[in-house]
Amino acid sequence: MRATLAQASLIRHRARTILAVLGVAVAAAMLLDMVMLATGMRESFRELLLVRGFDIRLAPKGTLPFDTDATIPHVSAITAVLRGNPDVRDISAVLGGSLHIEADGRDVSAAVLGIDPKVQGDYELVAGRDVASADAIVVNEYLLRELGAKLGDTLTVATGFDAQTRTYAGQKKLVLTGIARFIYGAAEQSSAAVRRETLEAMEGQKRRDRASLFMVKVRQGANPDSVRKWIEGHIPNVTAISIATAIAQVDQRLSYFRQLAFILGAVSLFVGFLLVTTLVTVSVNERAGEIAVMRAIGVSRLHVVEQVIIEGIAISLAGALFGLGLGLITARYLNSILSEFPGLPMAIDFFLFQPRAAWSALGLLVASGIGAGIYPAWRAASLPIAESLRREAIA
Amino acid sequence: MTAPSGASVGAVRDVPTARASIVSLSDVHRDYPIGAELVHALRGVSLEVERGDYVSIVGPSGCGKSTLLNLVGVIDQPTSGTVAIAGKRVDAMTDREATSFRLHNIGFVFQRFYLMPTLSALENVELPMAEAKVSARERNARAAKLLEYVGLGARQHHRPSELSGGEQQRVAIARALANRPALMLADEPTGERDAKTGAEIIALFRQLNADGTTMIVVTHDEDLANAARRKIHMRDGRIVQE
Numbered sequence: 102m103r104a105t106l107a108q109a110s111l112i113r114h115r116a117r118t119i120l121a122v123l124g125v126a127v128a129a130a131m132l133l134d135m136v137m138l139a140t141g142m143r144e145s146f147r148e149l150l151l152v153r154g155f156d157i158r159l160a161p162k163g164t165l166p167f168d169t170d171a172t173i174p175h176v177s178a179i180t181a182v183l184r185g186n187p188d189v190r191d192i193s194a195v196l197g198g199s200l201h202i203e204a205d206g207r208d209v210s211a212a213v214l215g216i217d218p219k220v221q222g223d224y225e226l227v228a229g230r231d232v233a234s235a236d237a238i239v240v241n242e243y244l245l246r247e248l249g250a251k252l253g254d255t256l257t258v259a260t261g262f263d264a265q266t267r268t269y270a271g272q273k274k275l276v277l278t279g280i281a282r283f284i285y286g287a288a289e290q291s292s293a294a295v296r297r298e299t300l301e302a303m304e305g306q307k308r309r310d311r312a313s314l315f316m317v318k319v320r321q322g323a324n325p326d327s328v329r330k331w332i333e334g335h336i337p338n339v340t341a342i343s344i345a346t347a348i349a350q351v352d353q354r355l356s357y358f359r360q361l362a363f364i365l366g367a368v369s370l371f372v373g374f375l376l377v378t379t380l381v382t383v384s385v386n387e388r389a390g391e392i393a394v395m396r397a398i399g400v401s402r403l404h405v406v407e408q409v410i411i412e413g414i415a416i417s418l419a420g421a422l423f424g425l426g427l428g429l430i431t432a433r434y435l436n437s438i439l440s441e442f443p444g445l446p447m448a449i450d451f452f453l454f455q456p457r458a459a460w461s462a463l464g465l466l467v468a469s470g471i472g473a474g475i476y477p478a479w480r481a482a483s484l485p486i487a488e489s490l491r492r493e494a495i496a
Numbered sequence: 497m498t499a500p501s502g503a504s505v506g507a508v509r510d511v512p513t514a515r516a517s518i519v520s521l522s523d524v525h526r527d528y529p530i531g532a533e534l535v536h537a538l539r540g541v542s543l544e545v546e547r548g549d550y551v552s553i554v555g556p557s558g559c560g561k562s563t564l565l566n567l568v569g570v571i572d573q574p575t576s577g578t579v580a581i582a583g584k585r586v587d588a589m590t591d592r593e594a595t596s597f598r599l600h601n602i603g604f605v606f607q608r609f610y611l612m613p614t615l616s617a618l619e620n621v622e623l624p625m626a627e628a629k630v631s632a633r634e635r636n637a638r639a640a641k642l643l644e645y646v647g648l649g650a651r652q653h654h655r656p657s658e659l660s661g662g663e664q665q666r667v668a669i670a671r672a673l674a675n676r677p678a679l680m681l682a683d684e685p686t687g688e689r690d691a692k693t694g695a696e697i698i699a700l701f702r703q704l705n706a707d708g709t710t711m712i713v714v715t716h717d718e719d720l721a722n723a724a725r726r727k728i729h730m731r732d733g734r735i736v737q738e
Contacts, residue, residue, distance in 0.1 A: 102626035109614035394610035397571050398624050398671065399599025402591060487572035490683075491562065493608065 103404055107411035110384060121380040122419045125466070128373035129424020133462040134432050134452060135366030139359045141453030146351050149448050150344050152284055153222030155193065156325040158347070159315035159332065159339040165350070166342070167197055172311040173339055179315065182335055188323035193220040194312040196297050198304060201269065203257040204248040211244050211291035213260070214283075215300030222284075222316050224294055228252065229279030235299045239279035244291035250277055260303040271303030285446045315339070370469055373420065377473035381413050385477040390493035393486045402482040409481050410474035417470025421463050428462075429454060518679055518710050519545035519568055524577035524587075526563050526733075537563040538574070539733040545712060545726075547678075550705040552713045552724035560733040561714040562683055568712060569602055569681045570594045582678050599628055603672030603709075607684035609664045611656040617643060617667045618652040624674040635674075642670040646700060662693030669700060673709075680704065682713045686720050698723045 111118045159179075161171035173179065176194045183189050196215035201208050214223050218231040224239070229252045232239055238256060240248070250256065254277045261270025275295065283292040301309050319328050325343045332341040342350070352359075385392065392405060432452035439451045526538040538560045545551055553561045566572035567579050570586045571594070579587040582601055589597060598604075611620045618639050625635035643652050646666040648659075656664050665685060672680055682701070686694035698720050705711050705725075715721050729737040 102623065105615070105619075106612065106623075109612050112614050390608065391610045391612075394604070394606060395623075396595070397569065397598065397604050397606075398627075399595055399602075399675070400624075400627050401595050404627065487563075487566040490566075490571075490606070 103408045104411055107408050107415060110388070110408070110412055111415060114384070117380065118416065121376060121416050122423065124376045125373045125417055125420025126423035126427055128369045128376065129421045129462065129466050130428035130431055131369035131424075132366050132373070132465065133425060133428030133459060134435070135362040135369065136458045136462045137428070137432050137452040137454060139362035139366070140455065140458055141450055142355055142358070143348060143351060144455065145448070145450040145453045147344065147348055149284065149446060150347055152448075153316075154318055155191075155222045155316035156319045156344060157317040157329050157332065158342045159317065159336070160313075160342065162338050162340055164340065166314045170197075172196070172308065172313050173315065174311050176310050176312045179312075179336055179339070183315070183317065183332070185335075186328060186331055188320050188328050188331075189317055190320045191220045191318040193217060193222055193316040194297060195221070195223060195314045195316065196300050196304075196308065196311060197313040198260055198300055198308075199262070200293055201259045201262060202244075202248060202293075203259075204250065209244070209247050209291065211240070211247075211293045212286075213300060214292070214294045215297035216294050217297060221294070224281035224283045224292075226279050226281050229277075231279055232294060232296050232299075233278070235296055235302075236273070236275050237278040238275040238293055238295050239281045240277060241281055241283050241286060241290075241292045243289060244293060245277075245280060247291055252277055252280065258303075260300065261305060261308075270305040273299070273303055275299075284448055287443060287445055288441050288447050370465055373417065373466060374469040374473050377413050377416050377470055378476055380416065381409060381474055381477040382480065384412065385409060385481045388481075389484055389489050392481050393484055393489035393493065396484070396486045397490070406478040406482045409478035410471055413474025413477070414467060414470040417466050417473065421466040424466070425459060425463065516547050517544045518547045518549075518582055519543065519712070520578075520580040521564075521567070522578045524564075524567060524574045524579060526560070526567065526572070527575045536733055538567070540577070541733070541735055542577075543728070543735065545710065547710055548705070548708055549726060550701070550711045550713075550724045551726045551728060552715055552721040553728045553730060554715060554721045555730035555736075557716075559730040561730055563733075564730070565681050565683055565712065565714045568679075569604060570598050599624060600675055601678050603675075603677035603680040605665070605668050605672050605680070605682040605685045607687040609656070609668040611664055611667055611671075613656050616653045616655055617648060617659065617670075620656070620667055621670045621674055624671060628675050630675075639670070639674065642673055643667070645673075646670045660693070661689055662696050665689065665693070665697055666700065669697075669704075673704075677709075679710045679712070682711070682715075684715055684717075685713065686715065686717045694719065 158166050159173065160166045161173050164171055180192055180194065183192050193216065198213050200211045200213040202211065216223060218233065226239065238258065255274050256277055258275050259269035259272040281294065286292045319325050326345060329341040329343040396405065436450055436452045440447060521541055521543040524538055524541045528535045528537055541564060553564060555561055567574055568581065570581065570589065574587050578585060586594065586597060621639035621642055622635045625638060640652060643649055646669055648663060648666055651659060651663065659667065686697050694717060701711060702723055713720060713724060721727055726738065728735055
């Protein structure tokens with residue numbers, strides 16, 4: 102019966118209830134977006150790092166992967182050292198550089214990765230074949246469009262451009278064998294991959310046996326952090342970064358972002374709380390006489406409290422459900438804008454929907470709905486019956 | 497008007513076999529602090545009402561009629577003196593005890609009906625029964641009989657806005673009878689009603705009393721006051737004439 106009475110009270114002022122639900126929905130959408138934003142980038146980054154199963158990255162000492170042009174020398178020796186650890190399963194040495202490709206008299210530049218196709222973790226082939234031979238190249242869709250090329254075409258490719266002499270360190274004709282999606286590539290970034298030995302040969306002596314990055318997979322059951330420490334102990338000229346340390350670094354860099362999201366989320370929650378409190382308090386004040394009569398005919402204080410709190414929860418819950426949809430739509434829209442941010446991998450999501458986050462937001466809103474009902478419920482329950490009836494009679 | 501069967505309406509079941517006091521007030525005072533001033537709403541009122549009686553309380557505004565009714569209805573407590581209803585002291589009950597007592601022993605009818613506008617007449621009558629944890633089936637059947645008793649058998653599913661003022665007051669009366677109260681209290685039940693509606697309510701109250709319900713009515717309405725068997729006059733917080 103309490104629920105019926107609460108429903109009756111909300112239906113009585115339909116327009117006001119609908120407006121309140123919409124107000125809560127906007128606050129809920131904002132809260133959900135902020136919760137998604139606070140955890141989304143971190144989770145998205147973690148998923149991105151784990152997507153190909155590599156647990157540890159080795160970058161030149163004091164740098165982050167591809168943060169600078171610095172490289173790690175003695176790839177063969179480092180690989181041999183790494184192989185000495187029984188917990189290391191796969192090693193992928195990656196050499197980064199830039200390519201210049203001739204296309205109808207134009208010079209199209211692109212980022213290039215020199216990899217070992219058997220263990221690479223940088224791209225997923227979407228069409229054609231991988232770089233099985235030294236004269237093969239795979240490119241992303243964006244570069245393919247820039248070049249106006251198609252699979253099977255032979256491309257004239259140069260690397261190591263010297264701006265002073267206006268010459269290239271090396272040139273080679275490569276066959277376009279595949280189209281790939283580069284996992285860590287930014288939007289509208291031209292990317293390509295060749296075998297590492299191909300890139301080394303083109304770049305010349307100064308980049309021979311060098312790598313910009315090592316990616317290491319550890320054996321199942323092994324502790325990546327123990328392996329990371331072992332690597333730093335045995336290979337002093339690298340910085341070893343496990344997923345956990347990378348996440349910690351990302352966390353550190355995103356701390357302002359998260360604080361902002363937290364504050365905005367808290368403000369949204371508070372606005373929703375105030376909205377529901379105000380509405381239910383107004384409703385209780387309007388019904389003072391009615392509540393006094395209910396108390397007079399024997400309705401207990403507890404049941405009056407329950408009825409008022411149900412009203413608060415009903416508004417919050419309806420608003421939260423609308424807000425969930427609204428939040429997802431706005432998050433998708435905002436994500437599409439932010440994913441165009443230069444230099445960020447396309448696969449990074451700013452707003453990542455996680456059921457746990459949605460439940461958390463929903464739970465917070467319902468809790469705030471209960472909280473919002475407490476003050477008006479207390480007012481309703483503590484109305485002096487005789488005095489309220491007397492006031493009503495005078496009114 | 498059709499009288500309900502004895503088993504269906506508590507007021508009928510409560511018909512006493514021997515005359516006994518149902519309301520007993522002894523030297524009751526009620527003071528209200530209003531600002532720095534103390535208002536003496538009741539000044540030593542003593543009153544006995546027997547089971548099956550029909551009492552009207554009249555007097556000028558501010559004479560303490562409604563305060564007296566509130567004390568008898570256990571929605572207020574005296575500053576001093578004792579109030580007993582159906583043999584039970586009610587002047588120092590806790591809120592929980594008073595609420596439960598009202599639910600099972602007292603029916604209220606007010607000038608404004610305070611029916612839930614989004615509930616049907618039947619659902620409004622069911623409300624106190626739901627509070628008393630009467631099963632859905634039983635309360636539905638009992639509410640239907642009560643509405644028939646007050647002459648609204650055909651309008652059970654109408655909402656208050658679809659009923660006239662007199663009909664709404666009848667629904668409020670049926671609601672007051674829902675938990676078969678020993679005592680029914682009415683505060684200006686014909687106030688602001690037209691003469692025809694007032695006459696209907698007076699007739700219904702007579703019928704209720706004839707069927708055994710003990711009634712106490714506070715009113716300015718001479719016709720309603722004269723319909724009662726006892727007429728009590730109040731002035732300045734005292735009973736001045738009966």
